[in-house]
Amino acid sequence: MSRDCILDSTVDRYQHVGCRKSEGAHYTPTRLSQFVSEKIIEKLKKKESIVIADPAIGDGELILSFLSSLDSTDNIEVIGFDINLESIELSKKRILNFYPNVRINLIHGDYLDYCINGNSDLCEYKLPKFDAIIANPPYVRTQVLGAEQSQFLSKNFGLKGRVDIYQAFLIGMSKCLSEDGVAGVIVSNRFLTTKGTGALRQSLHDLYDIYNIWDFGDTKLFEAAVLPAVLLFKMKAEKPDFSTEFRSIYETNENEVDFAETPVDAISLDGVVRCSNGKNYLIKAGLLDYDSSPKDIWRVKDLTSEKWLDDVYRKTWATFGEVGKIRVGVKTTADNVFIKSSWIDETGLVPELIRPLITHHVAERFKQSDAETKYILYTHEMVNGKRKAIDIDKYPISKMYLEQHRVQLEGRNYVIEANRKWFEIWVPQSPLLWAENKIVFRDICEEPTFWLDNKQSIVNGDCYWMVNDYKKEETDLLWLVLAVANSKFIEYFYDIKFNNKLYSNKRRFISQYVEQFPLPDPKSVISVKMIMLAKSIYNCTDKQERNESEKLLDDLVWEAFDLPCPIF
Incomplete structure (x- = not known):
């Protein structure tokens, strides 16, 4: 059977897509399946027989692509797992339709159970180690899995932080991949750069020798909002004879x-x-690179980029994270109760506890926009240096309003289970810091959008923020932060250091990235100019004058790091 015939086949392929999406499955595009198959076969040692496995076989597309890439399918055994019986039947039908000579053992059960318990009750006979694994594991995050299942996976697969089921699949492969076997796995590229997957990065580094990483970024290969990466690896050797190649x-x-x-x-x-x-x-x-530990962000290392970063570090006086902790805003988990655009119009009340709230709706570079400010009913205060819920009886209007929504608020079981008051905001941050001047910035945007808040506002969870925590003697330091943060230099730094964008050229300005942004010496002549210019832009009302000042400031940032400005 020709490859074209196989790859063009769509026999019943999408008949149960809705069901599979609910399980976290995303169908693998045919060209990507073919790519992963070819890469596995390139590394696979020649053998008389091959055992190929897919731990979440779905519609069988990955296995079909693998088989179509082989010179011969004689002496091939296919092992597949899936929790969906329809998928088992569909993939079996598709594979046998084109490869009736292939031995097939498709198991209706959970691959992770097999990893934990061996053969358990899933298999009729003892399965061999797998010579090749090809996989696109499901993506199911902690909040969907539930606390009990997340804890189970964490315990059995050594996972930490925000657990996603695909992480367990990656670790579980070490239980059944043969000593000289090769695995090609399609995963979300988030694991490369997010703080919560640092432990996963360490585990992958400890368990496997990784041949290649391909980050497919914002190429929209999947219908869902999944930004894929492909890993090609084998079991860890004492002395690997290669470095990990990384392409994005x-x-x-x-x-x-x-x-x-x-x-x-x-x-x-x-x-x-x-x-x-x-x-x-x-x-x-280039090659895989990270800062000091495999837990750190993984990125492409090429000589040009590394030299540029070294030049930046030579002129770096401190990082943003060394100036102040990067914090996310408050999370109420009941915004419809706590947050209003106009309390008097929407409720007929003005509770005593309402405070101005910064959201992404008022985002603008350097200074908050003139868009309508929202207000939050804030339920925490500082007492003897400690944060605590307010005494609700002291605020009768606020109490009356909250009582009207008591059923919904008490329905937040996690609040009650944590021995918190039923009316509390779930993540309130420190009330003491709201009074300080702070830098606020949007999470997702095409260009950096940082501004100064000096109105003692509270920051919502759709934005991040920082105050000058550690270098109080540098009273103008936040202005320098603002100048650097809004520059083209930082866009360039971000793209080289983190190499991670979402769709439509958007970047994510989250804590693990922003804390690494560099600052020049605030006492240098250029930095003093930058601080003065940032203040001027903040106070400027003329749009043309402001644009000219921003361009001048941008040039100063490059000069502060003694680097030429590229042509954008």
Whole structure:
């Protein structure tokens, strides 16, 4: 059977898509399946027989692509797991339709149970170790899994932080991959850069020798909002004889120098590539790199980028994180109760405890926009240096209002189970810090959007913020933070250091990134100019004058780090 015939086949493939999506499954695009298969086979040692396994077989597309990439399918055994019986039947039908000579053992059960308990009751006979694993594990996050299941996975697979089920699949593969076997796995690229997956990065480094990482970034290979990466690895050897190759592909506005049919084809090229979808992509190639530990953010290391970062660090006086802790805003878990645009219009009341609230709706560079400010009923205070819930009986209007919503608020079981008051905001942060001047910034945006708040506002959970925690003697330091944070320099630093964007060229300005942003010496002549100019922009009301000042300030930031400004 020809490859084209197989890959064009859509026999019943999408008949139960809705059901599978509810289980966290996302169907693998055919070209990506083919890519992963080819990469596994390139590393696979020649054997008389091969055992290939898919721990979440779904519709069988990954296995079909693997089989179609082989020179011969004689002496091939396919092992597949799935918790969905329809998937088992569908994948079996599709595989046998094209490869009736292949031995198939498809198991209706949980692959993770097999990893924990061995064969348990799932298998009729003892399964061999797998020569190859090809997988696109499901994505199911902590809040969907539930606390009990998350704790179970954490205990059995050594996971920490915000557990996603795909992480357990990755660790579980070490239980059944043969000594010289090869695994190719499609995962969310979030594991490369988020703070909560640091322990996973460490485990992957300890368990496996990773041949390749391909970060497919914002290429929209999946219908769902999954930004995929592909890992190719084998079991850990005492002395690996290779370094991990790392490639990434992200959309760009730069002019193309090459052409490829799809982003999957483009990632093997270099520079800027135009694809048949009409979009240009920048491909970066190098080796896997991290700062001091495998727990740190994983990124592409190439000589040009590393030299540029070294030049930045030579001129870095401190990082943002060394100035102040990067904090996320408050989380009420009942915004409809606690937050209003106009309390008098919406409730007919003005509770004593309402405070101005910063949300992304008022985001603007340097200074908060003139958009309507929301207000929050804030239920915490500081007493003898400690944060505590307010005495609700002292605030009769607030109490009366909250009592009207008591059923909903008490329905937040996690609040009650944590021995908190029924009317509390779930994540209130420190009431003491709201009175301080602070830098506030948006999480997701195309360009950095940082501004100064000096109105003692509370920050909502859709924004991050920082105060000058550690260098109080530098009273103008937040202005320097503001100047650097809103610069093209920081965009460039972000893209080289973290190399991570969402769709539509948007960046994520979250704590683990922003805390690493560099600052020049605040006492240098250039920094003093930057501070003065940032203050001037904050107070400026003329749009043209402000734009000119921002351009001048941007040039000063590059000068402060003694680096030439690239052409954007």
